Amino acid sequence: xxxxxxxxxxxxxxxxxxxxxxxxxxxxxxxxxxxxxxxxxxxxxxxxxxxxxxxxxxxxxxxxxxxxxxxxxxxxxxxxxxxxxxxxxxxxxxxxxxxxxxxxxxxxxxxxxxxxxxxxxxxxxxxxxxxxxxxxxxxxxxxxxxxxxxxxxxxxxxxxxxxxxxxxxxxxxxxxxxxxxxxxxxxxxxxxxxxxxxxxxxxxxxxxxxxxxxxxxxxxxxxxxxxxxxxxxxxxxxxxxxxxxxxxxxxxxxxxxxxxxxxxxxxxxxxxxxxxxxxxxxxxxxxxxxxxxxxxxxxxxxxxxxxxxxxxxxxxxxxxxxxxxxxxxxxxxxxxxxxxxxxxxxxxxxxxxxxxxxxxxxxxxxxx
Numbered sequence: 001x002x003x004x005x006x007x008x009x010x011x012x013x014x015x016x017x018x019x020x021x022x023x024x025x026x027x028x029x030x031x032x033x034x035x036x037x038x039x040x041x042x043x044x045x046x047x048x049x050x051x052x053x054x055x056x057x058x059x060x061x062x063x064x065x066x067x068x069x070x071x072x073x074x075x076x077x078x079x080x081x082x083x084x085x086x087x088x089x090x091x092x093x094x095x096x097x098x099x100x101x102x103x104x105x106x107x108x109x110x111x112x113x114x115x116x117x118x119x120x121x122x123x124x125x126x127x128x129x130x131x132x133x134x135x136x137x138x139x140x141x142x143x144x145x146x147x148x149x150x151x152x153x154x155x156x157x158x159x160x161x162x163x164x165x166x167x168x169x170x171x172x173x174x175x176x177x178x179x180x181x182x183x184x185x186x187x188x189x190x191x192x193x194x195x196x197x198x199x200x201x202x203x204x205x206x207x208x209x210x211x212x213x214x215x216x217x218x219x220x221x222x223x224x225x226x227x228x229x230x231x232x233x234x235x236x237x238x239x240x241x242x243x244x245x246x247x248x249x250x251x252x253x254x255x256x257x258x259x260x261x262x263x264x265x266x267x268x269x270x271x272x273x274x275x276x277x278x279x280x281x282x283x284x285x286x287x288x289x290x291x292x293x294x295x296x297x298x299x300x301x302x303x304x305x306x307x308x309x310x311x312x313x314x315x316x317x318x319x320x321x322x323x324x325x326x327x328x329x330x331x332x333x334x335x336x337x338x339x340x341x342x343x344x345x346x347x348x349x350x351x352x353x354x355x356x357x358x359x360x361x362x363x364x365x366x367x368x
Contacts, residue, residue: 009111013130016123019331031329037358039348040331042170042198042306044227046276046283046351052227055269059261069257076260079267080235084207084220089240092247093255097197097221097234100246102128104217104236107249108161108191109134115162116155118147120171120338122195125164134161140339145172145300147180156188163188166195168202171335171346173302175202182206185213191242193217198304200225200277201284207237214239217246224305225277226266231259280305284349290359291347296366302349308335311343313366318343324365330358 019040026033038045070076073093081088094100101124109115111133117125119138126136137160139152147165156163165184167176185192192215199205199220207218217238223229233255236246266273288307291299296313311318322334322345333346350358 009130009133013127016127019333020326022331025326025329025331029327029329035329037330037350037354039350039354039358040333040346041229042224042304042346042348043229044224044276044280044305045348045354046280047227047273051272055265056231056258056262059258059265062261062264063257065257067257068253069255069260071252073255073260076264079264083267083270084235084237086207086210086237087240090210090237090243092236092238092243092250093260094234094236094250095255095259096223096232097195097219097236098124098128099232099250099254100219100234100236101125101193102131103246103250104162104191104193105129105132105134107245110161112159113161114159115164116152116160116190117164118152118166118169120169120335120341121164121166122170123338125193129162138339141169141172143340145169145174145340147176147184149180149183152184153187156190158189160190162191162193164193164195166197167206168196168198168302168304170198170304171306171308171333171338171341171344173300173304173306173308175199175204175303178204178206182209185209185216188215191215191217193219195219197221198224201281201305202303210238214241217242222263222266226263226273227276228259228262228266231256231262233259233263280349283352283355286352287347287349287355290355291362294359294363294366297362306346306348308341309345309347310341311345311366316366318345321345321362321365325361328361330361 022036022038026036077088077091080091105128109132114135114137115129116137139155210216220235222233298310298312300308318336335341335344335346
């Protein structure tokens with residue numbers, strides 16, 4: 001049998017790994033799926049499942065599943081442009097923001113060229129670049145997770161094609177200062193990708209800056225604020241030149257009809273979603289206060305729909321706390337393997353009725 005060799009660039013990549021699924025954990029523990037608290041993937045737990053299903057039914061009435069999606073995405077792009085306050089030609093749609101990140105690598109990264117990430121941050125940026133023959137240069141954030149502008153700019157040499165800034169940053173939760181981000185965009189001699197996946201939960205968006213800087217791409221998603229992570233729908237906003245290049249590099253019919261028209265339907269119900277987003281913000285502050293009061297735990301302020309916590313009790317490891325929570329049917333994300341995040345867990349903001357179970361289990365796991 002002939003030996004099949006994978007691409008060398010592929011074999012250099014450490015694949016992205018999530019936590020155990022809610023359904024699989026329920027099976028292992030002998031519980032019902034709804035008894036598992038999925039606090040590991042930053043999904044929107046405040047939008048009622050039945051409400052989303054009704055919006056999907058509305059979307060189904062608008063499509064014929066036998067037909068391919070509109071290759072120009074005219075109707076949905078028009079609605080997105082209106083929502084984001086940009087021109088239709090400045091909107092690129094993807095099957096989740098992850099596909100758009102991959103598209104950026106495919107369109108702009110030549111073999112051996114570099115991207116820069118501000119770590120700790122979302123790992124898919126580096127994975128995508130390496131899969132396309134690029135390299136990833138890491139520039140650490142400061143201890144308070146803010147950007148060291150001087151250090152960052154000194155690393156942006158001629159080999160760097162793309163800089164990624166995640167704001168609010170995953171997994172730290174902080175939103176970078178407007179002036180700092182704009183200074184970096186203005187001084188960078190490369191494409192700057194501003195990932196605003198969590199911006200609905202934050203204080204401001206900088207997406208309008210695409211009209212001021214010709215090197216800026218802004219990423220948005222419907223997985224978080226809009227609550228359809230399972231349908232995979234993401235958006236890139238940029239000037240027409242970059243947007244046209246990105247569309248050239250994406251697969252035809254890359255976003256399903258059902259994802260497109262569910263997104264369109266959700267835009268028509270924005271008032272409901274805005275209420276839920278405000279509810280998440282209020283609950284985030286309440287959860288932050290409760291977590292901060294647990295002995296042996298340090299909780300970091302957040303502008304996203306999750307909170308980063310550090311285990312500071314001597315002799316207690318985050319991975320052990322995570323396992324203890326899992327045995328109680330609670331999934332959280334261990335981020336200890338990332339720079340600056342030793343002994344850290346990331347916890348999705350959850351509705352009030354889940355909070356007591358979470359905090360009680362955390363106290364028990366910490367030996368409080």
